[in-house]
Amino acid sequence: MSQPIAEFKQSQPLTLGVELELQLLSVRDFDLTRGATDLLGSMDYDGRFGEIKLEITESMIEVSTLPRTLVDGIAADLVGLRQALVNQCARNHIAVCGGGTHPFHRWSERRICPGDRFDEIYHRYGYLAKQFTVFGQHIHVGCSSGDDAIWLTQALGAYVPVFIALSASSPFVDGEDTLFQSARLNAVSAFPLSGQCPALRDWAEFIEHFSLLQACGIARSIKDLYWDIRPKPEFGTVEIRICDTPLTVERAAALAALAQSLVRRLLRTRPVLNTQRQLHVARYNKFQACRYGFDAQISDPIGLRQVPLRQIARELLAALAEDARELGCCAWLELLDASLASEISDARWLRRRQAIHGNLNDVVREAAMRFGKNGGMNFAEETR
Amino acid sequence: MLTDILSLARAAWEDLQERLFFLPPFPDEVDSLALFSMLLVVGLLVGEWLRARLGWPKVVGYVLAGALFGPSVLGWISIEALAQTRPVADAALGLLMLEIGRRLDLRWLGHHRGLLWAAIAEITLSFTAIFLFAWGVVGLIPAWAAAAAAVTMASAPAVVLLIVEESRAQGQVTERMIMHTALSAAASFVVFAVVVGVVHAEYSDDWLNAVVHPLWVVVGALVVAWLMALLALLVASRLPKRSLAQVFILVATALLAVGTARMLAVPVFLTLFLMGAILSFGDHERTLSYTDLPEGHWLLAIILFVVVGASLPWQDFTWLIGLQAVGLLLVRAVAKVAALAWAGDGLNAVRRRVLVGIGIQPLSATAVFMAYEIAGLYPEIGRSSLSLPLFAAAIMELTGPVLCRFALVRAGETAPTDHSREGVA
Numbered sequence: 053m054s055q056p057i058a059e060f061k062q063s064q065p066l067t068l069g070v071e072l073e074l075q076l077l078s079v080r081d082f083d084l085t086r087g088a089t090d091l092l093g094s095m096d097y098d099g100r101f102g103e104i105k106l107e108i109t110e111s112m113i114e115v116s117t118l119p120r121t122l123v124d125g126i127a128a129d130l131v132g133l134r135q136a137l138v139n140q141c142a143r144n145h146i147a148v149c150g151g152g153t154h155p156f157h158r159w160s161e162r163r164i165c166p167g168d169r170f171d172e173i174y175h176r177y178g179y180l181a182k183q184f185t186v187f188g189q190h191i192h193v194g195c196s197s198g199d200d201a202i203w204l205t206q207a208l209g210a211y212v213p214v215f216i217a218l219s220a221s222s223p224f225v226d227g228e229d230t231l232f233q234s235a236r237l238n239a240v241s242a243f244p245l246s247g248q249c250p251a252l253r254d255w256a257e258f259i260e261h262f263s264l265l266q267a268c269g270i271a272r273s274i275k276d277l278y279w280d281i282r283p284k285p286e287f288g289t290v291e292i293r294i295c296d297t298p299l300t301v302e303r304a305a306a307l308a309a310l311a312q313s314l315v316r317r318l319l320r321t322r323p324v325l326n327t328q329r330q331l332h333v334a335r336y337n338k339f340q341a342c343r344y345g346f347d348a349q350i351s352d353p354i355g356l357r358q359v360p361l362r363q364i365a366r367e368l369l370a371a372l373a374e375d376a377r378e379l380g381c382c383a384w385l386e387l388l389d390a391s392l393a394s395e396i397s398d399a400r401w402l403r404r405r406q407a408i409h410g411n412l413n414d415v416v417r418e419a420a421m422r423f424g425k426n427g428g429m430n431f432a433e434e435t436r
Numbered sequence: 437m438l439t440d441i442l443s444l445a446r447a448a449w450e451d452l453q454e455r456l457f458f459l460p461p462f463p464d465e466v467d468s469l470a471l472f473s474m475l476l477v478v479g480l481l482v483g484e485w486l487r488a489r490l491g492w493p494k495v496v497g498y499v500l501a502g503a504l505f506g507p508s509v510l511g512w513i514s515i516e517a518l519a520q521t522r523p524v525a526d527a528a529l530g531l532l533m534l535e536i537g538r539r540l541d542l543r544w545l546g547h548h549r550g551l552l553w554a555a556i557a558e559i560t561l562s563f564t565a566i567f568l569f570a571w572g573v574v575g576l577i578p579a580w581a582a583a584a585a586a587v588t589m590a591s592a593p594a595v596v597l598l599i600v601e602e603s604r605a606q607g608q609v610t611e612r613m614i615m616h617t618a619l620s621a622a623a624s625f626v627v628f629a630v631v632v633g634v635v636h637a638e639y640s641d642d643w644l645n646a647v648v649h650p651l652w653v654v655v656g657a658l659v660v661a662w663l664m665a666l667l668a669l670l671v672a673s674r675l676p677k678r679s680l681a682q683v684f685i686l687v688a689t690a691l692l693a694v695g696t697a698r699m700l701a702v703p704v705f706l707t708l709f710l711m712g713a714i715l716s717f718g719d720h721e722r723t724l725s726y727t728d729l730p731e732g733h734w735l736l737a738i739i740l741f742v743v744v745g746a747s748l749p750w751q752d753f754t755w756l757i758g759l760q761a762v763g764l765l766l767v768r769a770v771a772k773v774a775a776l777a778w779a780g781d782g783l784n785a786v787r788r789r790v791l792v793g794i795g796i797q798p799l800s801a802t803a804v805f806m807a808y809e810i811a812g813l814y815p816e817i818g819r820s821s822l823s824l825p826l827f828a829a830a831i832m833e834l835t836g837p838v839l840c841r842f843a844l845v846r847a848g849e850t851a852p853t854d855h856s857r858e859g860v861a
Binding site: 078079080081082085086087090093094110142143144145161163166409410411413414417 | 539541544547548604606607608611615676677678722725726783784785848849851852
């Protein structure tokens, strides 16, 4: 049944919220296992750091922080949520870890979580629902109006490749090296309403567009829109949905800092948007970032040229320094800068571990250990 | 009728022999390989038929096939033929015990003390309740009552593993069933070793045997297990993890452990269980942790359960002993379910704790083999004194797998039925 779109709930601009989809693993062989409902059913957690909830399959669990104004608050929530999960998983003889895909699980063995919504998704999308056992980070940034949320949905579109490259942590699928840095998004792109938001100017146009989708029977609720970036009226936020879940909560916090600083800068400078032109190159640029990560060549539809993603990312991080300072999240952006400078990404870390171990079970075991411990604020240190 | 047909065939064969001098003498015994193959096919067909028609676990079919064609009913599998298949049955049981030992993750107990208390409660209550029943109600002397309790206190690792694999079950009830099964098996082996000494003390004045035999059983099994685990890890560490070569090494060292245990007269089930536990706990580099047994062990498991079905003394059945066995099983069931429901075990819902208790009800091959080990010490009295646990095992051979599967299904942990995957596994 179609649901009308909720009123856009005004929220304090630039407040942050982070959702992470995490992997539940068997400690025997580090393959994905069925564990989510049992885990939640026996969990004694008071919600002080945010929510822990089910996702589409039993091998996934989602954590979401409380709304926070500072990235430090998000990081503290993520550490608290991680600790609660790690402890509960140890009691249940399972492990938990980050990463955008599980390197070797077989999607056909996944089990859909109980619940009407999950059941409905499975019946609507068939096997795609099981293949959707991929793990992403969603970042919510507060907006003062629906119009701002739609404008930001468009304005942030050009930066999608940077977020993809900095979060990429899914090089392996079905036990194979895909040669991608982020193979997760290939699973998402199979859904009919995935991709980019069309060129809409304001909230009114968005409502009109969504009503059309509803009238044509394409979408029932806003949850059916699997766009890379979409408004979230219930929260009063714009939601960035293209990041892989990183291997550490520290990198997840750093990505939230990037989103917050970028949104502040965009709202402050209000650059002219060339949405139509950007849409021509959006899919290609996304592919480039997924496939090559920092080595991607990004097409510039305005300058009519290709620019290395590494250069775009460096210039962006430099340009955001002032906004980050104002927001008190410089240290987090410096982490990303260091990661870029030293060419260290989660995808690269996973490949390096695979080269050392020669098998993916040990790679996932180490990824789980890495997720469970306090990584501090130094990605370079972690990769040694 | 079978004898008539055989006599006719023998006469015809001997006629032919007079003219065809290359013909061998009429084969009085079935060749081992042919027997192996027949047991496999018969067990498989009955198991698959029951699974397809009635939805019963296949193990029930294998046991029924053994019981039907074994010495007690039709007699198509003779006692001699059973003896012939014993090495294969030992190998099958050994591989399954190796697997349950490998699943014994003591680190989990470290993270979850509640689980440890639940296991202690389940083991203690099961042994005590069965011992008191066998001694106080059935009237066995304490030594045989202790033997009956040692044999029947634990769940059946082979059955639980096969049902879990057959149903592709995953979840907390499944994990706890496997853990409690492994721990109670370990406890029953310790009690078994003590009982061996007690039985010697009861029936012989030779205190040396009463002391040394239990030590021989435990230390012998431990040394063989340790050496074989070490050998397996040593060779496997030179091979790629999860490679086929590692699978061969795991199976080869396990079979070497089975053979060595048989040569030294230490129990195969104990040796292989210990080998698995040592591999689980001592494999710090996770050399063999990810290496699974080949699908072929299912074929051996079919033979094992056909042999177990055929080995049970169905011909000795009396209503009295049947009732006593039912009583023992009821006492045992109440003890297991009550201990787990009371001890908590980290599962919030009492219903799920009860399901774990139901899931660990099976009693099977290990119990039968253990009973025969103890009975073999003093055959003239042992066999009759242990008919109670053997009948309890016989009843549970047929109901245990159904209860185990019922618990997994009710817990919602089995995979949806996928008929394309039906088959041996």
